[in-house]
Amino acid sequence: xxxxxxxxxxxxxxxxxxxxxxxxxxxxxxxxxxxxxxxxxxxxxxxxxxxxxxxxxxxxxxxxxxxxxxxxxxx
Amino acid sequence: xxxxxxxxxxxxxxxxxxxxxxxxxxxxxxxxxxxxxxxxxxxxxxxxxxxxxxxxxxxxxxxxxxxxxxxxxxxxxxxxxxxxxxxxxxxxxxxxxxxxxxxxxxxxxxxxxxxxxxxxxxxxxxxxxxxxxxxxxxxxxxxxxxxxxxxxxxxxxxxxxxxxxxxxxxxxxxxxxxxxxxxxxxxxxxxxxxxxxxxxxxxxxxxxxxxxxxxxxxxxxxxxxxxxxxxxxxxxxxxxxxxxxxxxxxxxxxxxxxxxxxxxxxxxxxxxxxxxxxxxxxxxxxxxxxx
Numbered sequence: 001x002x003x004x005x006x007x008x009x010x011x012x013x014x015x016x017x018x019x020x021x022x023x024x025x026x027x028x029x030x031x032x033x034x035x036x037x038x039x040x041x042x043x044x045x046x047x048x049x050x051x052x053x054x055x056x057x058x059x060x061x062x063x064x065x066x067x068x069x070x071x072x073x074x075x
Numbered sequence: 076x077x078x079x080x081x082x083x084x085x086x087x088x089x090x091x092x093x094x095x096x097x098x099x100x101x102x103x104x105x106x107x108x109x110x111x112x113x114x115x116x117x118x119x120x121x122x123x124x125x126x127x128x129x130x131x132x133x134x135x136x137x138x139x140x141x142x143x144x145x146x147x148x149x150x151x152x153x154x155x156x157x158x159x160x161x162x163x164x165x166x167x168x169x170x171x172x173x174x175x176x177x178x179x180x181x182x183x184x185x186x187x188x189x190x191x192x193x194x195x196x197x198x199x200x201x202x203x204x205x206x207x208x209x210x211x212x213x214x215x216x217x218x219x220x221x222x223x224x225x226x227x228x229x230x231x232x233x234x235x236x237x238x239x240x241x242x243x244x245x246x247x248x249x250x251x252x253x254x255x256x257x258x259x260x261x262x263x264x265x266x267x268x269x270x271x272x273x274x275x276x277x278x279x280x281x282x283x284x285x286x287x288x289x290x291x292x293x294x295x296x297x298x299x300x301x302x303x304x305x306x307x308x309x310x311x312x313x314x315x316x317x318x319x320x321x322x323x324x325x326x327x328x329x330x331x332x333x334x335x336x337x338x339x340x341x342x343x344x345x346x347x348x349x350x351x352x353x354x355x356x357x358x359x360x361x362x363x364x365x366x
Contacts, residue, residue, distance in 0.1 A: 056349045060304070063311035070318065074081045 011073045018065020025058035077325045079318055082246040084238040086180060096239055100175070104166055104244060145356045154357055155261070159254070159300075159352035163245060167313055167343030170243020171336060176317065179237035187204035246313045248306065255305035256353050262301070268360030274364070301357065305350065312346045 033051040055075060089166060118127055132181035137157050142149045198211045244250045266275045279288040279295050316339040 052345060053349060053352060056345050060308040060311070060349075061313060064307055066315050067311040069308055070079075070081055070314070074079055 002043050007072060011069045015062075015065050015069040016073060018068070022058045022062035023060070026055050028060060029054045077321055078236045079236075079321060081314070083169075083242055083249070086238065086240065095247070097244045097250060098128050100169060100241045101166065101244035101250065103241065104162070104169055108162075108165070140352075145353070145359050148359070148362065152265075156351045156355055159258070159354060162349050163254070163309065163350055164344060164347035166244040166250075167346060168340065169241075170246055170313065171320075171339055171343065172316060175241045175243065176239050176321070180240050181237040181360040187334050205276055227329060243313055243317065245309055246317055248310045251310040252302070254303040254307040254309070254350070258305055258350075258357075259298075259302045262354075262361050263298075264355050265358055269362035294302065305353070309346055309350055312342055 014020060033047050036047050040047075083097040085093040086099065087094055088260055115127070115130060118124060134157065135308055137160065141153060141156055152221065184196055262324050263275075279291045279298075281291045320332055320339060323335050
């Protein structure tokens with residue numbers, strides 16, 4: 001295979017596969033936060049803060065995949 | 076095609092130490108910090124101004140946020156955590172200012188290399204003529220020149236594009252790795268200082284039964300993975316943000332990058348918050364007494 005083509009496929013696979021897990025995770029976190037909000041609407045500010053933090057942690061996994069993809073692409 | 080570099084580029088070297096554009100940006104930030112804090116300290120005792128109230132309001136908000144994690148130890152760790160937070164936050168936002176990525180600086184080196192190549196090619200051609208006349212004697216010299224020409228043409232192929240003068244300090248892996256290592260060392264230091272060496276080491280080396288021995292090994296691995304997760308989370312978010320902005324501005328030059336700019340301001344804030352919150356959580360875990 002042409003090395004450039006292989007590089008492009010590797011980049012796409014790295015970020016594409018790496019985005020699956022965090023996507024599911026963020027969905028679960030968002031759903032959980034909505035349920036908590038429905039049960040206890042006056043705790044909105046606390047729920048929002050901890051939801052954003054948890055989403056940032058889940059997103060970090062996608063960011064690792066993105067870093068790998070960028071390293072493959074640009075080096 | 077747009078130029079994206081995953082590592083910070085060297086602008087010039089000072090006594091053999093390469094000064095990259097992200098080091099320059101972190102120095103700029105340091106100077107801004109120093110000037111601002113001196114100004115704040117000078118104005119603190121005087122009649123309360125809007126600025127003093129605003130800073131106190133923000134510091135108070137940060138304090139109550141850390142207090143929810145660290146409880147009664149907040150006073151001891153607050154300066155450390157807040158300076159981590161503010162430095163990361165302003166460093167992320169510095170990279171979003173107009174002109175930080177776009178003001179570039181062209182190094183003169185590639186042009187010099189280019190001229191040399193031409194000269195050598197000329198001499199090479201002459202040598203070949205000479206070789207035709209004299210035969211075997213000049214052969215070695217010509218071969219040598221040929222190799223040199225090869226290397227010079229290689230240099231010419233890798234011609235450096237103009238490099239930006241400033242680059243957000245946290246968009247450089249060296250910087251985030253340094254922050255991660257500092258955080259890691261401080262976590263270990265405070266863990267030992269609060270629990271005592273024997274008590275702290277018991278978390279990692281426990282021979283009482285096989286299960287706790289293996290969980291100790293896992294604890295050691297997770298301890299070192301903190302550095303990597305700290306470093307890559309921050310670097311990845313900020314660098315990916317810069318790449319995103321560059322790509323959007325490349326595709327649609329006018330106005331399209333504005334919502335992404337707002338997103339990046341939010342992400343810069345969240346990442347500063349996440350770094351210092353995680354640091355606080357790890358500290359509170361390290362200084363807690365185990366049974």
